[in-house]
Amino acid sequence: MKDSITSGKAGNRKRESIRLWAVALWLVLWQLLSLKIGQEILLVSPASVAFRLAELVGKGDFWRSILFSFERILLGFTLALSMGILFAALSSFCRPVREFLQPAVLVMKSTPVASFTILCLIWIPSRNLSVFISFVMVFPVIYTNLLEGILSTDPQLLEMAEIFRLPLARRIRYIYLSQVMPYFRSACTISIGMCWKSGIAAEVIGMPKGSIGEKLYQAKIYLNTPDLFAWTMVIIVVSRLFERVFLFGMQKLLEKLERM
Amino acid sequence: MDIRVERLCKSYGDQQVFRDYGALFPEGKVSCITGSSGKGKTTLLRLLMGLEQPDSGMIHGLEGARLSAVFQEDRLCENLSPLSNLRMVCRKRVSKQELVRALERVGLTGCEEKPVRELSGGMKRRVSILRALLAEFDVLLLDEPFKGLDAETYLKVTAYVREEIRGRTAILVSHDPRDMERLGGVEFRL
Numbered sequence: 069m070k071d072s073i074t075s076g077k078a079g080n081r082k083r084e085s086i087r088l089w090a091v092a093l094w095l096v097l098w099q100l101l102s103l104k105i106g107q108e109i110l111l112v113s114p115a116s117v118a119f120r121l122a123e124l125v126g127k128g129d130f131w132r133s134i135l136f137s138f139e140r141i142l143l144g145f146t147l148a149l150s151m152g153i154l155f156a157a158l159s160s161f162c163r164p165v166r167e168f169l170q171p172a173v174l175v176m177k178s179t180p181v182a183s184f185t186i187l188c189l190i191w192i193p194s195r196n197l198s199v200f201i202s203f204v205m206v207f208p209v210i211y212t213n214l215l216e217g218i219l220s221t222d223p224q225l226l227e228m229a230e231i232f233r234l235p236l237a238r239r240i241r242y243i244y245l246s247q248v249m250p251y252f253r254s255a256c257t258i259s260i261g262m263c264w265k266s267g268i269a270a271e272v273i274g275m276p277k278g279s280i281g282e283k284l285y286q287a288k289i290y291l292n293t294p295d296l297f298a299w300t301m302v303i304i305v306v307s308r309l310f311e312r313v314f315l316f317g318m319q320k321l322l323e324k325l326e327r328m
Numbered sequence: 329m330d331i332r333v334e335r336l337c338k339s340y341g342d343q344q345v346f347r348d349y350g351a352l353f354p355e356g357k358v359s360c361i362t363g364s365s366g367k368g369k370t371t372l373l374r375l376l377m378g379l380e381q382p383d384s385g386m387i388h389g390l391e392g393a394r395l396s397a398v399f400q401e402d403r404l405c406e407n408l409s410p411l412s413n414l415r416m417v418c419r420k421r422v423s424k425q426e427l428v429r430a431l432e433r434v435g436l437t438g439c440e441e442k443p444v445r446e447l448s449g450g451m452k453r454r455v456s457i458l459r460a461l462l463a464e465f466d467v468l469l470l471d472e473p474f475k476g477l478d479a480e481t482y483l484k485v486t487a488y489v490r491e492e493i494r495g496r497t498a499i500l501v502s503h504d505p506r507d508m509e510r511l512g513g514v515e516f517r518l
Binding site: 224225227228230231232233234238242243246249 | 377399412416417
């Protein structure tokens with residue numbers, strides 16, 4: 069992959085950017101469909117969702133739930149990121165580590181969130197369930213992508229580093245970092261969305277008190293469709309915001325590194 | 329110390345590249361390895377660099393020597409600027425001004441902060457040459473270093489390289505007889 073560290077896939081981002089007119093059209097379609105069905109319990113209208121959201125925003129409990137879930141999902145993501153980087157680096161030069169981790173990574177990739185969640189409820193308190201679930205969903209993505217990035221580092225550059233006797237720190241800073249970054253960026257983009265989806269799904273099953281998952285579950289048992297949609301909106305917005313802030317921070321850090 | 333190659337043999341499958349090859353590359357001089365394509369010029373450089381192992385034979389005089397090289401390919405970090413590519417190999421702390429001055433000596437001005445991937449082939453080649461010269465070395469190995477340079481740049485760069493390697497051991501591989509003349513080397517024909 070011959071991408072820049074910092075430029076990323078600007079063209080792709082532009083192509084994938086969300087247009088306001090498309091969002092507006094979807095909202096109109098949703099409103100029309102909701103009017104046609106005529107039963108808010110089956111399909112709530114966007115106006116009702118907006119109204120319910122406005123009500124929720126004014127409550128302290130709303131923000132506490134977001135903070136509760138955000139803290140835990142962020143912790144799970146950070147742990148997965150750190151361990152993914154560490155083990156990908158280890159696996160890249162130590163084949164037995166790679167072979168040892170291979171089955172575990174495969175299991176993590178293939179096991180459904182529900183199975184992990186139910187299993188984990190036996191081991192750990194439901195309060196911290198989303199930390200673990202976010203971790204097991206994100207770790208394989210980060211690990212696999214980074215490992216692939218490291219292993220596909222241009223061998224000619226590694227030969228060059230050998231001839232110039234570059235110390236490990238310089239090889240990492242100048243060669244590996246620039247080669248691996250496109251893989252890392254794409255892994256982060258995929259896994260941020262994934263850790264939110266899986267973390268909340270785990271909370272719905274485990275129902276830790278004061279979490280977004282608990283709110284979703286309550287909306288389901290009381291057939292409170294406006295709440296269900298409002299909380300779903302919150303998850304989408306928080307997840308996207310987190311992704312934006314994280315990728316922006318990473319971009320700035322890399323630009324700084326590139327200029328050094 | 330002179331670099332002595334003794335009874336060197338190297339084959340790739342059925343194709344024998346060297347058979348009992350011997351040479352003495354003198355210390356502090358420029359040795360120019362010439363010969364037509366497929367004679368093993370690049371292979372010899374790779375053997376000297378230690379990137380390939382001979383089937384038999386010995387290479388003396390490179391034990392513990394600090395090598396520097398201009399490879400046949402530029403082998404630059406394409407996402408990084410010329411400054412970063414140069415800084416990568418500099419042992420001591422070199423100021424930005426010093427590196428910019430070095431870039432100016434080979435006719436590279438105003439591109440020091442651009443990613444290398446945005447530079448032309450000739451510009452990349454010059455960064456690659458400069459990188460080899462800025463690294464600390466006992467022996468410099470140059471594989472077709474001046475290919476892709478226009479006539480004016482060629483004169484400027486060869487004059488700079490000649491000045492920088494005066495009195496130092498360098499081994500140059502080239503097709504172009506002008507390179508040997510410009511660097512004032514001793515010819516070794518393969």
